[in-house]
Amino acid sequence: MAVEKDTPGKKIRAAVPRTSQGDFKLSPQRPGVVESIRLSNQDRIKSLIPIRHDRMSVSPFAFYRGMAGLMAQDLSGLPHTQLKVQAIGDCHLCNFGGFATPERTLIFDANDFDETLPAAWEWDVKRLATSFVLAARHNQLRETDAHEMAIHMATSYRHSMYEFSQLPLLDLWYKKFEMHALLNKATSEEVRALLRNAIEKAEKATPQQVFYKITQSVMGTFEITDQHPLIYHPLDLEKEKDNIKSFLSGYQRTLQEDRRFLFSKYHVVDVALKVVGVGSVGTRCMIALLMNDKDEPLFLQIKEARTSVLENFTAKSKYKHAGERVVQGQRLVQAASDIFLGWSTAGDGRHFYLRQLRDRKIVPDVETFDKEVLLAYAGLCGRMLARAHAKTGPGQQISDYMGKSELMDTAIGKFAVAYADQTEKDFEVFTKAIRDGKLPVEKA
Incomplete structure (x- = not known):
């Protein structure tokens, strides 16, 4: 036996x-x-x-x-x-x-x-x-x-x-x-x-459906519609354009080459803060509207990445950037991940990660x-x-x-x-x- x-x-x-x-x-x-x-x-x-x-x-x-x-x-x-x-x-x-x-x-x-x-x-x-x-x-x-x-x-x-x-x-x-x-x-x-x-x-579902649902036309341009206190504009885009450009350049470097090329075809039109979820409420979560030369929209969610709640009870993350921790963990776990998944650092030093908003979710x-x-x-x-x-x-x-x-x-x-x-x-x-x-x- x-x-x-x-x-x-x-x-x-x-x-x-x-x-x-x-x-x-x-x-x-x-x-x-x-x-x-x-x-x-x-x-x-x-x-x-x-x-x-x-x-x-x-x-x-x-x-x-x-x-x-x-x-x-x-x-x-x-x-x-x-x-x-x-x-x-x-x-x-x-x-x-x-x-x-x-x-x-x-x-x-x-x-x-x-x-x-x-x-x-x-x-x-x-x-x-x-x-x-x-x-x-x-x-x-x-x-x-x-x-x-x-x-x-x-x-x-x-x-x-x-x-x-x-x-x-x-x-x-x-x-x-x-x-x-x-x-x-x-x-x-x-x-x-x-x-x-x-x-x-x-x-x-298409990006255009999201576009018409959450944007409005203002003086010939499009912007994300305010829905206080859940969606609003905390930034002056004109004053912050250099910071936004720097932030997105840092993000773009975290994408692989082909996706970096694709992202370069879009430019930022508007950015708004959006309250999401339950546990995430109060963290800095934004949505960005980008358009290409054909006036086709791309929505990105820009979400603040903080220290994981697990880190006090296990080893610290090997990633110094909390956004990279989130992205690399997501790529490990998921069978397939969003092509625009990446991370960046804001001018005030806060960490963020980015992904598409509502991609056939x-x-x-x-x-x-x-x-x-x-x-x-x-x-x-x-x-x-x-x-x-x-x-x-x-x-x-x-x-x-x-x-x-x-x-x-x-x-x-x-x-x-x-x-x-x-x-x-x-x-x-x-x-x-x-x-x-x-x-x-x-x-x-």
């Missing part, structure tokens, strides 16, 4: 039992919720902080989205295997979606890398699992269904990690989750209908998902995360550690429910601080 080999991944179980991955305990050194929020607000645009608080106050899940740093601290004190991958960092179900590759094929992948950094693979898995519990509760599904979401995501991750760890390396790096293939494989008619509608809408409307759709989405996100981790970390060791039983899946489900409960407690503290006037809010 053959004896099963004790692989390096399995040996880790002695130090970090798989059941321990289900444990959750708050560190006595954990700062208070209000203090954590104030720390996360540091160096944000002060006038936008009340909008951030308002968006986070919508639900425990919205609060969770806005406080990745708090969870990073909580995770850092828990048992983990020390096996590192290129972690997404802020890995929750709303940071996945569809977009077009440079070849114009629609794929499904992770799409937010503000916090990306090499870190423990479990941190991404636990944050994603918890997000499904909170989303299921927000959608008023049963508690047993919420628990099932986390376990299903973890099971998909484990099975997929085993599959991907066996692939030839080049095959793994070439692997994409194409939206049309996902549509063809969907077994539920409800899921198929959602995918079909999303694909049709994305394939019809598919944003899953998770708040409308019923149990069947959310369960299918959980399996897909788990599978995509496994591919990312297998690409950038020791996939075989991670797979061997998890093993073939459901022990790891159950542990992740247990943790996700416990951390979702903690998030709801933190949310109550947060909303009480708002009611008590300790944290300002402004609807927008």
Whole structure:
């Protein structure tokens, strides 16, 4: 009878039992919720902080989205295997979606890398699992269904990690989750209908549609339409033209040669600040309208890059430029990235990264998902995360550690429910601080 080999991944179980991955305990050194929020607000645009608080106050899940740093601290004190991958960092179900590759094929992948950094693979898995519990509760599904979401995501991750760890390396790096293939494989008619509608809408999207939606003609030229306080013009383009030129020259140097040539065919017409997301509110995020000689538009999103929330709990980034950290992490994780993805430094020394705005983007409307759709989405996100981790970390060791039983899946489900409960407690503290006037809010 053959004896099963004790692989390096399995040996880790002695130090970090798989059941321990289900444990959750708050560190006595954990700062208070209000203090954590104030720390996360540091160096944000002060006038936008009340909008951030308002968006986070919508639900425990919205609060969770806005406080990745708090969870990073909580995770850092828990048992983990020390096996590192290129972690997404802020890995929750709303940071996945569809977009077009440079070849114009629609794929499904992770799409937010503000916090990306090499870190423990479990941190991404636990944050994603918890997000499904909170989303299921927000959608008023049963508690047993919420628990099932986390376990299903973890099971998909484990099975997929085993599959991907066996692939030839080049095959793994070439692997994409194409939206049309996902549509063809969907077994539920409800899921198929959602995918079909999303694909049709994305394939019809053009830069001109965005152009006519967010611009206006002023004295024969076009400019981005103000929508205070969410879109407005903080810069005088004429006064700042030299700084803008320097900023874009620095950005252009981060592109590969052919894309640099393409970008040179466009010139800046307008720049506006745009409030985006939940966790990003208050950071400096802008949209730039560029045009070519044929009056064809190109929209770029210019987003401030700050220190990753993971850096206080793992090694510092090897990149001195936070924008480069984001870009290089995104290129490592995604199966294909935007051709205009790059980084630059503003005149005041702040770091930014740039990408196209709304390039045939598919944003899953998770708040409308019923149990069947959310369960299918959980399996897909788990599978995509496994591919990312297998690409950038020791996939075989991670797979061997998890093993073939459901022990790891159950542990992740247990943790996700416990951390979702903690998030709801933190949310109550947060909303009480708002009611008590300790944290300002402004609807927008």
